[in-house]
Amino acid sequence: SFLKFILLSFLLVSLPLIYALAELALSLDRLSTQSREEVLQAAQAGRSSRQLFEHTTTLERLARQEIILEDPALLEDYARVRAEFLQATKQLSLLPLEAPQLGALEKLRLREGLLFEKLRMPQRPTNAVIELADGYAGLVEQSQAMLSATSQLTQRAVERLQETAAQGREKWFYLTLASVGIALALAVLFAVLIARPIRQLDVAIRQMGTAD
Secondary structure, rough: HHHHHHHHHHHHHHHHHHHHHHHHHHHHHHHHHHHHHHHHHHHHHHHHHHHHHHHHEEEEEEEEHHHHHHOHHHHHHHHHHHHHHHHHHHHHOOOOOHHHHHHHHHHHHHHHHHHHHOOOOOOOOOOOHHHHHHHHHHHHHHHHHHHHHHHHHHHHHHHHHHHHHHHHHHHHHHHHHHHHHHHHHHHHHHHHHHHHHHHHHHHHHHHHHHOO
8 A cells, every 4th residue: 555655665764774873883882892891901901010010029129138138937928929929920911912022921930930949049159149139130120111011002902992983983984874875865766656656646636627
């Protein structure tokens, strides 16, 4: 019937616009999810790298005290802080760091292990004191570099979000143009199809009015 034809045409004209709105909602949801994940990863990276730096400086302080005092209790404190240090390195290794950063993190962990083995030797060689002091100083520098690297991770996360948002805006712009164009084309087509029987009916009425 004529009414069903009008309803069908209205539905078909609305479909491109409905699709555009649905795609926009999905894109916003994906962007929101990505933003949440990036923020959580950046926060975790910053927290773990700060803890790593703090634990490293504490290990250096305890090591220097043990070298001077030779107190076994200091080694116990060192072992406790070392466990927290290793936990921080494990948390950082689970983050999406780049290969050079993961390599630097592994070198930091291995270097600390070698220094710890040398620190708890019962009889240390004469040159071991200087090696330990220099080694722990270098360990602190490495952890400071790791802290800077995780700051770069946060910056890259912000850049990825900006790039995703820019791509989304471009996609939504072209999608809107295409949807509006298709909707207008369908509207014109159905307007012509609907107007034709009305014109035919008008002509027939006029013919009847002239006794034709």
